[in-house]
Amino acid sequence: MPDRQSLAALLPLGLAMALVGASFGAVAVAAGVSLPQVLALSVVVYAGGAQFLVVAAVVAGAAPAAVVFGGLLLNARHLPYGLVLADVLRGSWPSRIFGAHLMTDEATAFTTAELASHGDVARARKTFFAAGITLFLAWNVGTAIGAVGGNFLGDPNALGIDAAFPAALLALTAGAWRTRVDRRVALLGAAVAVVATPVLPAGLGVIAGLLGLIAAGRGR
Known part of the structure; x- marks a missing residue:
């Protein structure tokens, strides 16, 4: 399971993830995306930058191909993430596909920090799925709240939420230096x-x- 440092960082990260997800839900509905589509985006795509890009494309009337290409560029960093986590996610194909879907900057940082601290692949695997599932649920619950409740959050950057993610990643990876x-x-x-x-x-x-x-x- 995640160590105390990781658990301490996971809770505020989950809250920040939910708040940004709520902002996305509110912005998407306000832009004219239907509630089912907003919820489906967060479940199926599960990539904040790409999801906001989709909303911007809807507003601008961009071609679907341009949206797909932009999403691929935004998430190109997942290629090296997959290489780093290859041993951790080794297993059945359904397990690998599920793990790939949960792969985010934060879940990857939690897992690599666990590997650096303990060198135990089995333990790192538990850490990855614990962090990945927690953050996935936080994002989707936040999206639903924002989509249903309206734009009550405003700009999450004004609350300093944008700084929570890089700060937590820095704290998690510093132990490996x-x-x-x-x-x-x-x-x-x-x-x-x-x-x-x-x-x-x-x-x-x-x-x-x-x-x-x-x-x-x-x-x-």
């Missing part, structure tokens, strides 16, 4: 991502950061 090489790899990867994000299409800054990880990690 045990050596100077670990810190060099993490810092260079982060620097590349920060520089690349403003100039690359949305979602590709993280992929560019992986190049920094590879360069800094040579010689380990």
Whole structure:
């Protein structure tokens, strides 16, 4: 099961996830997306950035192909996530597909932190599904509340909710920076991502950061 540090971070993350989900539900309904469609988006797509993109596309009248392409770019970082979690999610195909659907930045951070702390794949698997299911439920409950209750939250960024996710990810992964090489790899990867994000299409800054990880990690 998740350790105390992970559990302490999971509860506020779940709340933040629900609040942002509520914001999405309210915005989507206000944009003209039907209630069943809003709920289905959160269950089937389960990707905040891509879901907000769909709503923006509905308002702008964008072509479906453009929406799909944009969603793929936004979520391209899940490719390396899948490689990192390959051993953790190993098993039957239904289990792998379910795990892939639950894969988010936060669930991946929880799991990699567990692996770094204990090196136990079976324990990391339990951590992944505990975090993944909790956050999935929080997102969908929040979406339903927002869609039914209206736009009562306003902009979640005004509440500082947007800062909760990166802060929690930083706290979770910091325990893995045990050596100077670990810190060099993490810092260079982060620097590349920060520089690349403003100039690359949305979602590709993280992929560019992986190049920094590879360069800094040579010689380990």
